Amino acid sequence: MMPRISRLAILLLPLACSPKDESESQTPSANAQGPALTEELTYYADIKPILEQNCVNCHRVGGIAPFSLEDTNTALRLHKAIAHATQTRAMPPWLAGPGCQDYANDRSLSEEAIQALGAWSAAGAPAGDPVDYVAPPPQPEQLSRVDRELMPLESYVPKPRTNDYRCFIIDWPDTSTQYITGAGVQPGQPEIVHHVIAYRVPPQLLGAVKAMDEAKAGPGYTCFGGPLEGGKNLPQIAHWAPGSMGRDLPAGTGLKVEPGSKIVMQVHYHTEHGTNPADRSKLLLKLDASVDKEAFVVPFTNSDWVNNHTMLIPAGQNNVIHAYGAPFTQYAASFTGGQLSASAPLKIYSSALHMHLLGQSTRLHVERKDGARGCLLDIPRWDFHWQSSYVLKETMTVNPGDRLNLECRFNNPGPKDVNWGEGTEDEMCIGFVYVSP
Numbered sequence: 009m010m011p012r013i014s015r016l017a018i019l020l021l022p023l024a025c026s027p028k029d030e031s032e033s034q035t036p037s038a039n040a041q042g043p044a045l046t047e048e049l050t051y052y053a054d055i056k057p058i059l060e061q062n063c064v065n066c067h068r069v070g071g072i073a074p075f076s077l078e079d080t081n082t083a084l085r086l087h088k089a090i091a092h093a094t095q096t097r098a099m100p101p102w103l104a105g106p107g108c109q110d111y112a113n114d115r116s117l118s119e120e121a122i123q124a125l126g127a128w129s130a131a132g133a134p135a136g137d138p139v140d141y142v143a144p145p146p147q148p149e150q151l152s153r154v155d156r157e158l159m160p161l162e163s164y165v166p167k168p169r170t171n172d173y174r175c176f177i178i179d180w181p182d183t184s185t186q187y188i189t190g191a192g193v194q195p196g197q198p199e200i201v202h203h204v205i206a207y208r209v210p211p212q213l214l215g216a217v218k219a220m221d222e223a224k225a226g227p228g229y230t231c232f233g234g235p236l237e238g239g240k241n242l243p244q245i246a247h248w249a250p251g252s253m254g255r256d257l258p259a260g261t262g263l264k265v266e267p268g269s270k271i272v273m274q275v276h277y278h279t280e281h282g283t284n285p286a287d288r289s290k291l292l293l294k295l296d297a298s299v300d301k302e303a304f305v306v307p308f309t310n311s312d313w314v315n316n317h318t319m320l321i322p323a324g325q326n327n328v329i330h331a332y333g334a335p336f337t338q339y340a341a342s343f344t345g346g347q348l349s350a351s352a353p354l355k356i357y358s359s360a361l362h363m364h365l366l367g368q369s370t371r372l373h374v375e376r377k378d379g380a381r382g383c384l385l386d387i388p389r390w391d392f393h394w395q396s397s398y399v400l401k402e403t404m405t406v407n408p409g410d411r412l413n414l415e416c417r418f419n420n421p422g423p424k425d426v427n428w429g430e431g432t433e434d435e436m437c438i439g440f441v442y443v444s445p
């Protein structure tokens with residue numbers, strides 16, 4: 009018998025050919041869906057490796073997803089749902105639209121894998137023989153080293169049947185400057201922890217954060233749009249969503265944490281049950297005493313929206329678009345208090361976009377002085393639950409004079425006008441850009 013791996017390779021081979029090659033007598037997809045080939049696909053040989061590599065980060069016992077795809081019977085029973093969810097690209101969750109950028113952390117399925125799942129399901133989901141299973145290679149995207157684990161002082165029991173956003177203040181023990189060069193999260197209760205964002209609180213803002221904490225009973229305090237009132241931003245140092253294995257920051261770069269700082273960890277709990285286990289999630293950090301280039305997470309938004317509430321989304325109105333653009337090196341210089349220079353180029357490594365629940369679509373792009381456009385991130389269907397940051401395969405350089413443009417589209421079916429704010433009922437429109445000189 010042929011080794012199964014090469015058999016899958018043969019099956020998929022036509023797909024690897026250029027689809028533009030018109031001398032081919034059969035189109036690649038006609039080949040891949042031909043009955044002679046599809047009847048050979050089996051769960052153990054072909055499908056289990058795809059599920060292991062792309063799905064079980066979330067679909068495992070105790071994971072965020074509602075069923076485990078490590079379980080053979082479940083995978084066989086749900087073959088139609090698996091084929092459908094992957095064909096529609098609902099799964100794995102990945103919000104970035106096509107045609108904008110190539111991302112190093114892209115977890116969307118390849119066309120080949122989608123076709124294989126569909127063909128296997130169409131053939132009645134044969135199980136095949138367990139000896140044919142070959143484990144896929146380990147995931148490349150992982151935190152390479154953990155130097156520090158940080159946790160809230162106490163565990164917290166989230167509110168039942170709701171979305172509970174809780175901020176915990178955590179001490180920073182170092183007495184010398186450190187750089188965060190990688191981050192991940194180990195959720196205490198993976199089935200209810202929907203995302204975690206860690207912020208650095210510089211010494212001068214400690215008072216404001218402590219006041220918020222002291223105003224609320226129990227561990228931590230309620231926070232939705234961020235840890236500070238008024239929708240003000242603290243520097244982000246880590247962003248985690250289910251399925252992520254943590255990640256090193258781009259080589260040579262890191263985020264500075266000064267002695268005397270604290271960390272605020274925002275945890276979004278999504279709870280469906282009446283009683284919940286107590287959670288104490290851990291922030292995992294890779295630290296270095298120095299880096300080649302200090303990097304910054306620059307939150308890019310219109311200060312007028314934040315300070316003067318000019319981001320009106322009128323009651324009952326759909327397709328309300330708010331847009332903002334600014335020369336980016338100047339913006340970054342001003343945000344960092346001159347630590348980044350307005351007159352020198354900046355390198356963009358990754359970006360993220362943030363809105364709340366009325367957001368429909370959003371995008372971020374660079375507009376060159378000569379009018380050329382560089383797409384950074386385009387999210388055609390916004391989903392608050394699957395926010396993440398998108399790491400460029402190749403960094404993008406922004407020169408002085410180039411503009412960064414941000415656009416957010418909202419639907420407001422409700423009876424109330426909505427504007428900027430940190431509450432669940434308020435909205436935001438922010439791009440986050442990870443940059444260094």
Ligand code: HEC
Pocket residue numbers: 058059062063064065066067072073074086089090093094098099100101117250251252
């Ligand atoms: C990042 C986490 C994550 C990954 C990775 C993931 N899923 Fe899911 N999946 C979920 C969650 C959570 C749900 C529950 C519904 C929801 O919240 O969207 C779900 C629901 C589903 C459903 C139910 C139907 C639906 O569309 O809601 C199917 C089928 C499914 N996933 C298949 C897959 C397959 C197949 C893969 C891999 C190719 C995969 N998922 C990867 C988190 C994930």
